[in-house]
Amino acid sequence: MSIRDYVKEDVFPLFTCPGCTHGTVINTFLRAADELKLDRDKTVIVCAIGCAGRTPTYLDFNVLRVTHGRALAFATGVKLARPDVKVIVFMGDGDALAIGGNHFIHAARRNIGITAVVLRNEIYGMTGGQYAPTTPVGAKATTAPYGMIEPSFDTCKLAASAGATYVARGDIFNLNNLYNVMKSALQHKGFALVEALTSCPIQFGRRNKVSDPAKMVQRIKNMVVTKAVAEKLSTEEQAEKFIIGEFVNTREIELTERYAKLLDINKKENEVVITMS
Amino acid sequence: MDNNKLLQGNQACAMGAIKAGVKFCAGYPITPSSEIMEILAEELPKVEGKFIQMEDEIASVGAIIGASVMGVKSLTPTSGPGFDLKQENIAFAAMAEIPVVIVDVQRSGPSTGGATICAQGDLMQAKYGRSGDCPIIALYPNSVKEIYKTTIRAFNLAEKYMTPVILLLDETIGHMRENINVDDYQDMEIINRNFPEESATDYLPYRPDESGVVRLVPFGNDKGYRYVISGMHHTENGMPSIAKNSIQNSIERINGKIDKNKEEIWEWEEIDTEDAETLVIACGCVSRSAVEAVKVARSKGYKAGLFRPITIWPFLDEPLKEALKNIKTVIVPEMNQGQLVHKINELINKDVKVVQLNIFDGSLIMPEQIIEVIEEACHK
Known part of the structure; x- marks a missing residue:
């Protein structure tokens, strides 16, 4: 299938700003989904509010677009109701880590079979450039006119420590890596997290002297290093970079698999089968 | 066998929900409603249903809406401050027209107030607790027997009119025990949502039928119905739109379907x-x-x-x-x-x-x- 067949071009124009690279992540997702022959009728995409939340509504899938930050909560109900359905969640960084932070860590803890993609553009784009929990220290935002003073979240470390069984990072410059981790995440059985670094030249760039979309992409290129390169860096040097690639890939029992086991009580005359592990 | 039982109100609610065909419950602990989810946690797996204790009340409503989108009848119980938190996603269910039931066992407020103190402070919140002109159906039984049958009715109305329904209970009724013979309600009608007659190619999810009600095909269907469900103003195809007529139409439809059918919803x-x-x-x-x-x-x-x-x-x-x-x-x-x-x-x-x-x-x-x-x- 052509990638265009997955996109509802009849409802264009897109709402995104010129130079936005969220579409690159969606494009990469579609290529991975196509390669994996993902059954659209057995797939539900859940997304919420903000630029990253609105973008998936243009895809020809079943799309549930919910309240700000709550995509993973809704997705939990979707997956428990129909464990056979593939559930994919797209979120922005504010959506996933600020207002939705609680749902994020609990979905990871439960190891529920959801592929979660966080698009990290380091700013609240749609609402006009307010700072996010991912805005780098010193960067300007409408609500940080003197520069950001708060430290940022490391999304991958957060997901890994909360219990996610697949954790990876990609970016909109190194597309082979983004494609590979997206594909692995979609094939993963438990909770899979992909953080994708994207660029927002309008709301982030303009306030931080990188309004040129190409320079924003260049900035991301300079921000990231592969794991192999990172190993040669000092701890201080590493702290200034985003490492891309796979961090966690383990096989643990997924939540709906545990539930299926629990439902066996019906077959074994109410014998309790859940054991402490 | 004599099925006459001494049941607590909250227990009758959980049993009525099972009778109505509930297969999913998500909740967060809060007095005086917790018995409802405790009972459902035990009973749902016996009927191939599921319960999950979510991280908060916001997530609980989110999860039940997610399950209902997949075609599964779902419920969440709560009280007081928990009811405050649930408003956000109750509004989503009203806007996106997803049937769910929210049980509010009222306690004394505002805020923490008194967890086991009986009060009737949420009547107005049930209707006006959300932003915008948000429609709602709210039912208020006064006995254990009536809780059982009104819980079933809450699901019937939710499914029939594709809307969230709030079941208001008093702490005293929720925790009171009375005699009930559930066999008396054996023949109560159970209503399930309607599905469209048109094929996937002609399907417009938010085009209402003559009674003003939309017919949403559960996601994950194998018939090729693919569409967007959104809390944003949307057109008949479900796509976000803030065109004047789509705003006007969606607000009129979600409120109008309740108003048009109020005689059937009314009970007194x-x-x-x-x-x-x-x-x-x-x-x-x-x-x-x-x-x-x-x-x-x-x-x-x-x-x-x-x-x-x-x-x-x-x-x-x-x-x-x-x-x-x-x-x-x-x-x-x-x-x-x-x-x-x-x-x-x-x-x-x-x-x-x-x-x-x-x-x-x-x-x-x-x-x-x-x-x-x-x-x-x-x-x-």
């Missing part, structure tokens, strides 16, 4: 209203004292009657207007600072006297207190 009880001159209007646990008060007042020669709303929202405008025809005095006992009385005042003409009895210290309103008000009001 009248006692001794035919010749009454004094009308007590009460709901929930207070109405039980009011039944007794009206009986005693009658024996003392007062022409008293009772009007008990079981459907709180949409409000029973016409039936109440009808009941008020020959009424000279209206008495409104409530365990709050006066909420139901606002709607009653809207309907009343000037020469009818309205007397409020508001007790909100946690103690139940007793029949004697209502009788006293009846006597006082009728002598003045």
Whole structure:
């Protein structure tokens, strides 16, 4: 299938700003989904509010677009109701880590079979450039006119420590890596997290002297290093970079698999089968 | 076998939900509603259903909406501050037209208030707790038996009108035990949502049928129905739109379908209203004292009657207007600072006297207190 067949071009124009690279992540997702022959009728995409939340509504899938930050909560109900359905969640960084932070860590803890993609553009784009929990220290935002003073979240470390069984990072410059981790995440059985670094030249760039979309992409290129390169860096040097690639890939029992086991009580005359592990 | 059982109100709610066909419950612990989810956590797996305790009340409503989008009947119980948190996603269910049931076992507020203290403070919140013109159906049973059948009815209305339904309980009724024989309700009709007749290619998810109700095909279907469900204003194909007509149409439809069908949604009880001159209007646990008060007042020669709303929202405008025809005095006992009385005042003409009895210290309103008000009001 052509990638265009997955996109509802009849409802264009897109709402995104010129130079936005969220579409690159969606494009990469579609290529991975196509390669994996993902059954659209057995797939539900859940997304919420903000630029990253609105973008998936243009895809020809079943799309549930919910309240700000709550995509993973809704997705939990979707997956428990129909464990056979593939559930994919797209979120922005504010959506996933600020207002939705609680749902994020609990979905990871439960190891529920959801592929979660966080698009990290380091700013609240749609609402006009307010700072996010991912805005780098010193960067300007409408609500940080003197520069950001708060430290940022490391999304991958957060997901890994909360219990996610697949954790990876990609970016909109190194597309082979983004494609590979997206594909692995979609094939993963438990909770899979992909953080994708994207660029927002309008709301982030303009306030931080990188309004040129190409320079924003260049900035991301300079921000990231592969794991192999990172190993040669000092701890201080590493702290200034985003490492891309796979961090966690383990096989643990997924939540709906545990539930299926629990439902066996019906077959074994109410014998309790859940054991402490 | 005699199936006569002594059940707690919250237990009757959980059992009514199972009878209605609920297969999913998500909740967060909060007194005095927790028994409902505790029972469902035990019972749902026995009917191939699932329960999950979510990280908060916001997530609980989110999860049940997610399950309902997949075609599974779902419920979440809560109370007080938990009901506050649930408003956000109740609004989503109303806007996106997803059937779910939210049980609010009312406790004394605001805020933490008193977890086991009975109060009727959420009547207005049930209707007006969300931003925008947000439609809602709210039902208010007053006994264990009525909780059982009203829970089933809540699901029937949710599925039929594709809307969230709030079931309001009083702490006292939720925790009270009464006799019930669930076999008596064996034949109650169970309604499931309608599916469209048109094929996937002609399907417009948000194009309503003649009764104003949309037909949403569950996601994950194998017939190729693919569409967007969104809390944003949307067109008939579900796509986000803030065009004037799509805003107007969606707000009119989600409210209009309730209004158009209100006669079927309305349920109320009248006692001794035919010749009454004094009308007590009460709901929930207070109405039980009011039944007794009206009986005693009658024996003392007062022409008293009772009007008990079981459907709180949409409000029973016409039936109440009808009941008020020959009424000279209206008495409104409530365990709050006066909420139901606002709607009653809207309907009343000037020469009818309205007397409020508001007790909100946690103690139940007793029949004697209502009788006293009846006597006082009728002598003045």
